[in-house]
Amino acid sequence: MDGEHEIQKAYESILGHDFQKAIEWFEKAIAVEPDNAAYHYKLSITYARSNKLHKAIDHATKAAHLEESSQAYKYHLQILHARALVEEAQYHVNEKEEHPEKAIFLLKEAIALDPLAIEAYLILGEVFAKRHDYHRARQTVLEALRLEPDHELAKQQLDLYERQMK
Known part of the structure; x- marks a missing residue:
């Protein structure tokens, strides 16, 4: 199972300007695929846009470590x-x-x-x-x-x- 369904829901939430709900969906996607760097990256962006900088840095760090070539x-x-x-x-x-x-x-x-x-x-x-x-x-x-x-x-x-x- 992958987290694509959760990612789609996160994007729908973003389009609806519900960033807190988007964060919840990104977190669900990460729960399904904890080593998916792209999911951590996307969550980091959403945290940053929500002025939750330390959480954004945590997930950006995880993404960078999971995919060191990016x-x-x-x-x-x-x-x-x-x-x-x-x-x-x-x-x-x-x-x-x-x-x-x-x-x-x-x-x-x-x-x-x-x-x-x-x-x-x-x-x-x-x-x-x-x-x-x-x-x-x-x-x-x-x-x-x-x-x-x-x-x-x-x-x-x-x-x-x-x-x-x-």
Whole structure:
């Protein structure tokens, strides 16, 4: 027996915007075929879309280990790790720590894992600005705008940092 019926039900749930039910169906498919990397990968994506990042990482890790040759599974896991680093950095920023080096380190690591992580650039720019390092804040936001030229928040941050530099 395979888990294809459960996978179809999971997709139906996704089409109905019932992501919790989709998670349940993906979990049932995995119960039928625990070593099916594709099922773990699909569940990981659904967990990530449901903001359950740690569970997403767990299943992405399982998928990558089950099918070590899959670059897609490895890349997906890398992107999830980058998101986790951004979340951790945001926590440090929100805690108003006097020494933002931890947040800077985490954000640079996130960008290394996912060079397209616009949010990481924007938060990094904020951290530099809080240190009154408006030149680095500006450079960081310019990098975000290079990736996404019409990003409104990045444009606003750039304008703010340029005004601060004057």
